Amino acid sequence: MDVLHNLNTLYKFSIHKDFSEFCRVQPLLHIYEVSKFLLKFKCFNHGHGNLKTLERFYRQPIESVLHHVVPLDWKKSLAKEMVYQRITEAWQEIMKEAINENTKQKDRLTYGQIGRVVVMILGTDNVKDDLFLQVMTRFEDNKHWKDFIQSLRFYSAHETVRDYKVTFEMHPTCKLYQALRYTWSVNWIKDVDYISPSCFMYLVEQLLLLTSCLRGRLIYATKSSFTEWLICQNKFPLSDLSFKRDTRDVLDFIANFLREFVNDQNDFKTWIKKSKLDVDNYFPSLFLRSVVSMCLLHLSTGSREYLEILRSLLKNSYMTTQLPLEFRNVLQKGKKRMGFQVIAKAFKVIGNPLVIVKLQNSSSEIMCSDAVFVDLTTCKKRELVFETLFPSIVDSAGGETKTKASESKC
Template sequence: SSCNDMVARNQISPQTLAYAWNHWKSIIIKVLSHLHHTDGPELNDYEVLYEELCCKYFGLRKDGEDGRYVVLNMNSSWLSNAGRNSLQQDGNRCWLDVLQCHSCAQSFLMNELSSVGLSVLKKLETIVQIYPNPASSYALVRTTLIIKEIANFLEEPEFSMPKSTMKLRSFSALCERRFFELVFLVWRDGATRSLLRILDSPASYCLIADSLGANLRPRNKNLTYGHLGRTTVLLLHAARLDDALISRLLQYLDNDSDWAKFFRHLKRFLDTGVDRSYLIKNFRTALNSTFYDVTWRNELDYISPICYVGLMECLGFLASSYLLQKGCIYGTKSLLLNMLDCRTSKVYLDSCLVSNSSPDPDLEEMTFLSGRFIFDTIMSILRNKNTLRDWVQKTSTPSCSYTAVLLRLVVTLYPLILTHDGLGNCYEATNILLKHGVFKDLPVEFSQKIVRVLQLQMRSRTRGNFRRALADAVAAIGDRMVVMGPPKDIASFQNINADMISTEDLGDVQKVMAILRPEEASSVKEEAALLEKSDGKKNIPKAVPANKVESTSEIDLSDENTPFWDKFGAFQANKEGQERCKGYYPIP
C-alpha cells in the first residue's frame, strides 16, 4: 500500500531513477563517442573535456606526444586481458598505446552501459508489477514506458550486448502486457490526467505497433476482436496513424473487412479532414459487425463490454457533433472530458463547429443511422442482462464490474434519445428497462430518480421533466449532465442540474475545463502565476531533500558506478568552480 501511495503521488522512485539513468547514460555515450573519434589533428574544447575525464576515471596520464598513455594501476578492472598483455613496462611505469587503451575503455563502458541499464530495469520491474489502483495506474503506465524506452535503447545495434538479448526481450514482453492492462485502467477510470501524455510517447506507439502480431486469431491469423477494440481506442485518442502502422495493421485484417475500411477512412480523415460521412459510416458498420456477426462465446479474445461501450460513445459523440449546427445535444461531464481528450473526436468536433460549413445530406443520414444503431444495440444488451453478465465475466478484468457496464449503458442511452429526434421516447425506454429488471442492478440513488418519472401523469411526461430527472440522477452518481448547443438555445434551459456549454465555448478547451472543473482551472491559474514570479526558470527540475526520500538506494544504480559519479562530479567542480550538492536529487 505504501509503495502504491508513493508511486501515485509521483514522489521520486521511477522518474528519478530514469532521470539518473538518462543523465549517466548521456555522459557514457559522449565518452564513447569521444573514444571513437580521437584521430583528428587536434581536439576541440568538448573533446579535451572528455579526454581529461577519461584520464581521471580510468587512471591514465598522457605520455607526451608518443601516442601512448601511462597506466597508473595495471590491475584496474577496465583493462582486458589483451590490454594487460599489451602493457609496456619500464620499472614501476606501465604504458599502453592509444588504440589499445581506447579499445579497452570502449569495451568496459559498453559492458557498464548494459549492466547498469539492466539493473535499472530490474528495479523498475518490481515497481511496475505492483497491483494498481485508480490513484497509481497513471504512474505505473509511465513506469512501463520508461522500461520500454530503456529496453529499446539497450537493443539498438550500437549498444546491444548478445548476453542480454533474451532478458531484454522479456522486459519488452512485460511492457506490452502491462501497458495494455494499465492504460485501460487510466482510460476507464476517467483519470484527471490526460491520456495523451502517455500516448504521445514514442514508446507507446512502439508498443501498439509491436502488439499487433502477438494478438491474432488462431484460425485466420487476423487480429482478435479484443485487440481490435483496444487498438482502436488508443489510435482514436492519439490520432496518429502513419503509413508504417496502418500497413502493419492492415496486414492482420481481411482487405475488404469493415475494420480495414474503417482504418483507411480514419487515416484519410486524420490526414486531410475530409470524408466525415464515410468515417462515421465505416465506424458504425465495424462496430455493428463485431456485435451482431460474431459469436463472442467462441472467441478466445473478444472485445470487452466496457471497451465496446466506449467505442459506441465515441461514435455517438462524433455523429451528434454534426447536430450542433441545428440545436442542442446532450451528454455527461465524464463523456465530454473524455472526448475532448480524444484528438480524433476533438478534431471532428472542431470541423462541425465551423460557422460556414455547408449542410451535408450524407453526414446527416449517417448521423441518424449511427444514433439508431447505438440505441438498438444498447436496448438489445439491456434486454438480456444475463448475457451481459456472462460477457463481462468472460472478457473483462476483475476490476471491471457488471454494474459499472450496465450503468454506463443506461447513462449513454438517455442523452442519446434526447439528442436524436425519432429514436424513441425516454418514458417508454424506462418502462422497458423496468420490466427487464435493469434498475434493481443500478445504484439506488440513480434508479429512484429515474423510475420516479413514471409516476407522473401522462400530461406531465414531457421532455423537459425527464431532462430534469435525468440531470438529478446523473448528479446523484457523481457525474454531471451537459447540454451543448448554440447560445440562444441553451439560454432557454432553466431549473436543470446541468452544465451549459455554448458552441462558442466548445472550441476552447480551457473554457470548457473551467466550466466542468472550476477547482482545477483555478489551481492552474495559481500555478501559472507562481511560475511568472519564479525568475523565469520554468524548466528547472524540483529538488527533494534526501531526508524526504524513503529509500535513496532507489537512485544508486549500483555500487560499482558510484566512483564514476564521484569522479565526474569532482571533475565538473574543478572545471567549473561549482560544488556538488549532496543530499538532493532532481526530479524531471
C-alpha cells in the same frame, strides 16, 4: 537492470495501494523507455537471461496500456493528469508499439485484436499516416473495419472537409456503425477471440457521441465520452460539425444493442467470461454504462420511443437494483419528465457529469448547475475545451489544489 526491477516494484506497489491512474502509468512509461533504450543500445553485451528479462520488461507496458485507455472505472479516465498524459509524445509512442504488437502477426486478425487496435487508435492523439496505412493493410481481410480506418485517415489528413464532396456514407460515423453492426452479427460464442464487451461498449459510446454531433445544434455526452472524443479530435475536427444526415438506422442499432445488454444479462455475462474478464467487476460497470447511454440516446433525439425503453428499464426492480442506489433514485423520481436536469443530476452523483455542447450560434445556452456547458462556437481550440472540463482551483497561496467540472469560460 536494477532500475527496471525497482520501477516494476513501484508499479506493483501503486496497484496494491490503489494509487491514481496517473501514478500507475508513470512507472510503466519509464519501464518502456528504459527497456527500449537498453535493447537498442549496442554497447551493452546482453546475456541470454538478461535479454529475455529486458524483452519481458519491454512487453509489460505494451500489454498493459489498453487497460489504462479503457479503465473499468471511468473516474480514473477523468483524472486531469491522466488526460494530459494521453496527449504526450511518450504516450503516443507506447500506443504505437501496442498497435504494432496487435497487428504484426501474419495470420488473419481476430475480432479481439481488431477491437483493441481500433480502441487504441481512437484513444491516441495525432496518429501518423504511416500507422493508418499499416493498420489498413492488416485489416485487409475485414472490409468494414478497414473502411473505418480509411475514413479516419481521410479526416485526419484534412482539417476541414468542406472542399470535398463527402457523403454520410464516407463519414467515420457511418463506417463505425457499419463495422459495429457487422461485428455484432458474428456468432461470438464460436469466435475464438471475439471483441471484448468493454471495447465494444467503448465504441458504441463513441458512435453515440459522433451521431449526436451530426444531428443538430447540441451534443449531450458524459464528461468521460466527450473527453475521449477530444483526445481523438484531429480525426473528427471541431471545425466540421455541421454535417447533417438522418441517422435513424444508427440510433436504432445503438438502442437495440443497449436493450439487449440490459435484458439478456446471462448472455452478456457469458461474453464477459469468454473475454477472460471478471464478471463481478465488469458487469456492474458495463450495465451502468449501458443505462447512461440510454439516457444520452433519449436526450440526443428527444424520441419518445427511446424514452420508453429507459422508462421500461426503470420499472423493472430486478434491473434497477443493479444500479448505484443514488443514481437509481434520481432517475426513478424524475422518470415522468426525464429532462436534462434530471439526467444531469443522476450523472453527477456517479461522478461522470453531463456535458452539453453548443455547436452553432443559433443554439440556445442551457442553464443547468449539475451539467458542464461547452460553447464550441467561441471555444474552438482543444486546449481551451480541456480547461473548461478540468478547470484549476487556485488556493490563496497560488497553488493548484484540485479540479472540478464547471460552466464554460471560453
